[in-house]
């Protein structure tokens with residue numbers, strides 16, 4: 001929803017057409033109703049998919065991680081059959097720091113302490129080497145691989161940094177992913193304000209560039225179904241479900257608090273899987289799943305739930321870029337054995353709109369799970 005100036009207004013009622021009903025072609029069936037029409041003429045299922053308006057040769061995408069910041073790894077991912085790559089993020093804190101430095105140099109903000117602003121952490125430059133190097137990475141990645149290259153911005157507050165979106169697009173990025181990471185810990189800030197700021201950031205980034213923008217979300221929103229539609233109204237062409245947080249841990253020897261990065265496992269897939277199933281066919285945007293996608297079966301599940309793309313970094317960091325080939329082969333075999341002709345045919349056939357009992361994806365699922373467990377436990 002826009003106020004006519006391109007900025008979102010969370011006052012406005014939701015546009016009901018955003019939650020458009022599926023057209024007939026989309027109603028490919030559902031649980032128990034899917035009638036696979038058999039593989040294509042060459043005998044192989046068609047693995048192509050569309051994500052953010054881009055044609056991908058397969059739905060498996062290498063999500064942001066150090067792997068996608070390295071040209072050798074990018075080439076290896078391309079050779080292994082990846083559908084697209086998302087480069088590691090450039091962070092708001094870095095970009096605002098750069099802006100401050102330039103202002104300071106030009107005498108526009110001489111009294112600013114450059115190290116104290118925006119929680120700038122120089123260590124971020126070790127991760128992606130700052131914006132100049134990042135723009136070069138985009139150009140080099142585009143030259144190195146034949147698949148779409150998606151650049152990533154990571155930030156949550158309105159500021160000059162959102163203007164960098166234009167530079168990333170100008171450097172050749174086929175699309176942008178905007179990770180709106182924030183922990184809403186301020187007790188004086190209500191959810192409406194947090195949502196409003198996120199919508200304003202999305203609107204600023206989408207307005208700044210002329211390539212599609214996907215928004216990578218955390219699952220921690222009180223009304224995600226509603227927010228999803230408003231993000232699309234604000235300019236998002238796609239939603240990425242979900243960002244995975246690295247919760248800090250307490251060291252019992254030193255009593256210090258520190259980051260704790262553990263790669264994910266397939267067990268973590270079910271949260272994005274559920275939301276994929278709930279949002280498929282209800283928002284006019286591409287949907288990508290991330291968190292817990294490690295195997296071909298995980299890819300099949302998110303496609304059945306409604307994803308256009310399945311993003312994975314943990315599995316690739318653990319097994320190396322060649323693991324893409326294993327996942328692609330597994331996906332192809334699964335589809336061929338069940339005579340699915342294409343990813344299009346598979347997509348969303350087990351989404352909430354297509355299952356006989358839609359409540360399965362909502363609260364009844366909780367009750368059912370507890371009851372079943374209790375029955376097993378008591379017998």
Ligand SMILES: Cc1cc2nc3c(=O)[nH]c(=O)nc-3n(C[C@H](O)[C@H](O)[C@H](O)COP(=O)(O)O)c2cc1C
Nearest residue numbers: 063064065088089179244264290291292312313314
């Ligand atoms: C080492 C590492 C670095 C990451 N860097 C970024 C990043 O720069 N930007 C971002 O949006 N996500 C980043 N992520 C998150 C991943 O792209 C992904 O969304 C998340 O890890 C969930 O997928 P997984 O279950 O396969 O790990 C990173 C993940 C890992 C493991």
